[in-house]
Amino acid sequence: MLKLAVTGAGGFLGWHVRVLLRAMGWPQPVVLGRGDLTDPGVLAAKLAGVDRVLHLAGVNRGEPADVAAGNVQLAAQLADGLKHCADPPARLVYANSVQAGNGTPYGDAKAEAARVLADTGVGFDDVLLPNLYGEHGRPYYNSAVATFCRLLAEGGRPEVHADRELSLVHVTDAAARLVGVPAGGSWDQAMPALRIGVQALADRLTDMAVTYRTGEIPSLPDRHDVRLFNTYRSHCFPAHYPLALPRRADDRGELVETVKAHGGAGQTFCSTTHPGITRGEHFHLAKVERFVVLRGSAEISLRRVDDAEVLRFPVSGDEPVLIDMPTMWAHKLVNTGSDELVTMFWTNELFDPDRPDTWPEPVEAAVRAVPMTASA
Template sequence: MLRLAVTGAGGFLGWHVRVLAHALGWPEPTVITRADLTDPATVAAKVAGVDRVLHVAGVNRGEPADVAAGNVQLAAQLAEGLRHAAVPPGSVVFANSVQAGNGTPYGDSKATAAGILADTRLPFDDVLLPNLYGEHGRPFYNSAVATFCRLLAEGGQPEVHADRELSLVHVTDAAARLAGVPAGGSWDPDLPPLRIGVRDLADRLAAMAGTYRTGEIPCLSDRHDVRLFNTYRSHCFPARYPIPLPRRSDARGNLVETVKVHGGPGQTFCSTTRPGVTRGEHFHLAKVERFVVLHGSAEISLRRVGDSEVLRFPVSGDDPVLVDMPTMWVHKLVNTGSGELLTQFWTNELFDPDRPDTWPEPVEEPRTAPVAVGL
């Protein structure tokens, strides 16, 4: 259990660092804002005695001169605060870039920033990160993946004007590497890359989006398939949900197609739930999980990790729909009817008790109704 202090905590990578620390039950990371960085005494107080200071804040957009000056200034401000800490932190970790020292204003400023932090004489880890992708990235800012996913989620099509090979790393893997979390969960601090051309990336995401349009699950044959799919789904939620299910009726009764998977592993299970009882109250970092109520009525509630707003979906077996739980959203299902609730669940992987990717947390303040652990 490590105590972290993080600059850039509100950005794409910083948010994922905080989510991972939260999942592991670590203390909430100390946030060092850009306003804090202007005051060495404030920085010194915040970093004193922590195990790791993660310098994630940076400037990668704007006029070249502003980008260069911004990255150097942020590092210099942090270094000044580190030198004034009454109890030095255990180490400093820099979220650097593989572009460091490449002759561009951005790359050269990142290399200079690394040198400034190394000069503090504290244990220093200079982590060269490639392009990052993942859930909740900003389109037209964080990565081509976020841009393509948002366009597809809104019914558009990505346009590729210049093709080149990308080396993509999922942002949770990068968060694990920076925080010093060993392998053993759904993350990999060795940063396994997806090497893919821009055009092939657009085609791959477009194929996923086309398959998922009616709720069918695309082929999820490797970990990057799963993470690209989760990234796409994060741009679909909540506007695209619930998704209606194909239903066929005849004299014998009704048939509902709940899960159609185009390849890859998976597990299906059902549960009954008594009136007023809650299931869930957890979130996942990578697992794809589907809820379909087949009999009775329920409410599915979700809250993004770190946020307070709760989204609610009333669902009923009289008109079955699917709701796929987005990763990094706490979720639960409550039987709101007077009779027994029958729910079908599907996950993209077999349950592994040693690596369940299930992180307990209530969606909202606990109620007096009984809560079932897990599903």
């Protein structure tokens, strides 16, 4: 495994790179902040022993002159630091854009930044990224997907004023391409793209949101549908949970509809858990997973990967509720009662022991959170 250094580690793409590294069991990357880039000596010292540098930091919004100058300046600072390294990294990977050289201040600045970085003498990989979407993107900033998801999560509806075709890549696939991780997980470094019109995208996300409003799972026929749904769910969590389940009773007993999945996909299983025992302590990159306690009492705890705050939900079989585990959040379930706990679990895919998409991560871990920034 490689030792990486990352600029823009606190941004949207940077966080997903760090999550992927955590899933792969690679070392935490060296984080290169804006302050480090201003001092070539400090930067060279932080790059000692690093195998690969990922340059993700950039300026995407602002006055045209500031956008142009900012992207070139960041590249020049990084290049200067690399030239001060006694033993520079073997490879520099640049998160460039398909807009590079398109005649706009942003596109031309990205192209110029690539030229600056290519002149460092370090092996250079210029990766042209299309529109990225995924969990916890910033609305009105990272992508139309994030904006539409936030509007829908808050009860609004997307409005499309100018329709055009988009080429969308899930951010974990882009992270896999930049890091160079081997195939075999839920990622694809070939970066398969979803080509879709803006209006069709708004309609697809709206249909998902309407279906999910009562806890029903929308039809998820392909990997982009799953990832769009996970992106929408990231904007719902934690405010929409737990979600109460309707109970029906007659003289025979009670019935609770725990999962209604359109399209019929998925796998359901039940487990018993002894008092004081914990299940979970892992996260998923793509899997949709639902917990419903049917008997006994428990606490469901979750923490977003590389964040410190732990969210806790006390649940009981006396009043069944559903909590869907958001992707890239470590989670666990603890039997807090004195009797055996009965829990129903549902996932959107059949369990594959060769590709389980289950990555060990303690919920109560002490982490060094990297602040989210506006970096690319």
